[in-house]
Amino acid sequence: MSVANIRVAETPLVLYALRRADDALILGHRLSEWCGHAPMLEEDMALSNIALDLIGQARELYTYAAKAEGMENDEDKLAYLRDVRQYRNLLLVEQPNGDFAQTLVRQFLYSSFADLYWRAMMASRDTTLAAIAAKSEKESAYHLRHASEWIIRLGDGTDESHARAQGAIDHLWAFTGEMFAVDDGERALIHAGIAIDPATLRGRWLTTLSDITREATLTLPQNDWMQQGGRSGRHSEHLGHLLSELQSMQRTFPGLTW
Amino acid sequence: MVTAVDDNAALRQRAWEAAASVVDPEIPVLSIADLGVLRDVILDGDHVEVAITPTYSGCPAMNMIALEIEVALERAGFRHPRVRTVLSPAWTTDWMSQEGREKLRAYGIAPPQASRSRRALFGEQVVACPQCGSDKTELLSEFGSTSCKALWRCQTCREPFDYFKCH
Numbered sequence: 001m002s003v004a005n006i007r008v009a010e011t012p013l014v015l016y017a018l019r020r021a022d023d024a025l026i027l028g029h030r031l032s033e034w035c036g037h038a039p040m041l042e043e044d045m046a047l048s049n050i051a052l053d054l055i056g057q058a059r060e061l062y063t064y065a066a067k068a069e070g071m072e073n074d075e076d077k078l079a080y081l082r083d084v085r086q087y088r089n090l091l092l093v094e095q096p097n098g099d100f101a102q103t104l105v106r107q108f109l110y111s112s113f114a115d116l117y118w119r120a121m122m123a124s125r126d127t128t129l130a131a132i133a134a135k136s137e138k139e140s141a142y143h144l145r146h147a148s149e150w151i152i153r154l155g156d157g158t159d160e161s162h163a164r165a166q167g168a169i170d171h172l173w174a175f176t177g178e179m180f181a182v183d184d185g186e187r188a189l190i191h192a193g194i195a196i197d198p199a200t201l202r203g204r205w206l207t208t209l210s211d212i213t214r215e216a217t218l219t220l221p222q223n224d225w226m227q228q229g230g231r232s233g234r235h236s237e238h239l240g241h242l243l244s245e246l247q248s249m250q251r252t253f254p255g256l257t258w
Numbered sequence: 259m260v261t262a263v264d265d266n267a268a269l270r271q272r273a274w275e276a277a278a279s280v281v282d283p284e285i286p287v288l289s290i291a292d293l294g295v296l297r298d299v300i301l302d303g304d305h306v307e308v309a310i311t312p313t314y315s316g317c318p319a320m321n322m323i324a325l326e327i328e329v330a331l332e333r334a335g336f337r338h339p340r341v342r343t344v345l346s347p348a349w350t351t352d353w354m355s356q357e358g359r360e361k362l363r364a365y366g367i368a369p370p371q372a373s374r375s376r377r378a379l380f381g382e383q384v385v386a387c388p389q390c391g392s393d394k395t396e397l398l399s400e401f402g403s404t405s406c407k408a409l410w411r412c413q414t415c416r417e418p419f420d421y422f423k424c425h
Binding site (some may be wrong): 049216 | 310312314315316317320326346347349373399400401402403405408423425
């Protein structure tokens with residue numbers, strides 16, 4: 001790794017946009033790892049399409065974060081020249097793909113939240129965030145439908161698919177609490193009408209989860225101990241490996257363009 | 259008598275037509291005006307700025323479209339044209355012109371339904387086959403060859419077809 005990390009002036013607004021951009025980029029990258037490996041052609045296209053939507057959302061959010069920061073940074077520098085500790089994504093999205101069930105459960109847990117989150121963010125007083133939300137909301141609705149259908153198919157499928165889907169839910173459950181956590185900086189943005197309070201979405205999120213898992217004959221874990229750290233840069237061991245692949249070209253050939 | 263205002267209007271019209279001649283690289287029967295992607299053409303002196311709105315967040319055709327607009331304007335005699343991306347209001351398939359929908363159907367792609375039916379998409383959707391017009395069709399894959407399309411099949415004529423998803 002021969003290129004220095006950039007410095008980011010993390011004002012509350014920059015950090016807010018960066019956190020959502022990182023969620024979208026890291027999950028998009030994870031899904032892109034399925035390209036050419038999915039169990040069937042339709043799913044290969046679906047996961048790659050969803051990855052493309054997420055990376056598109058990330059680009060808009062990074063561009064906005066760079067503009068809000070007002071320094072020399074741009075979308076590429078923010079994506080390629082920050083190290084693990086500078087990434088602010090949810091721990092959930094960096095978890096490895098595992099098997100197909102684990103990928104789809106991760107997708108289900110995230111998109112059921114993202115669908116509600118972006119719809120609520122359309123009312124943001126920040127016109128750029130509201131505009132990004134209006135695009136992302138439409139895409140998230142498709143992502144949620146895709147994931148929900150698979151959760152039902154896997155849960156209510158064979159003993160094997162049921163066991164794998166249930167195992168994935170039990171394994172990933174502790175990473176969901178972070179979606180609803182806010183810090184002081186975000187609380188100020190919520191008061192200013194720029195951000196929304198994710199805690200207000202939790203009830204509806206749980207209803208979606210309960211409805212789908214019931215149909216899928218799966219059960220939601222009862223334990224409420226939640227793992228946190230991603231939003232402040234404390235990540236699981238998996239993110240470093242992901243970034244080493246995602247950033248290798250720019251780190252090896254600085255400033256390389258198509 | 260030709261006034262400066264007329265000149266400007268004529269010049270802007272010429273710039274609009276040049277920009278509107280650019281087609282979607284993935285669906286070459288549709289111009290960016292048909293799609294509703296072309297939002298505005300602003301003339302400042304003899305400099306022209308074109309505002310476009312992205313369709314899907316990650317659609318790779320947008321970069322190509324921006325480049326082709328610049329080329330089309332340069333070819334029409336406008337120097338150093340600029341393309342600006344506007345995010346708000348967010349693009350919707352409701353902006354696709356009636357003419358555009360007909361062109362799509364003739365090309366073999368089922369045009370998008372009205373977006374108010376989008377949430378209802380969690381239930382049933384009826385998409386008519388662009389080949390034979392039958393309503394007896396089935397969804398094969400929610401995601402298709404590009405971000406904007408899903409893959410369907412007609413149960414009457416047995417032909418598979420693309421459906422331009424409503425957005």
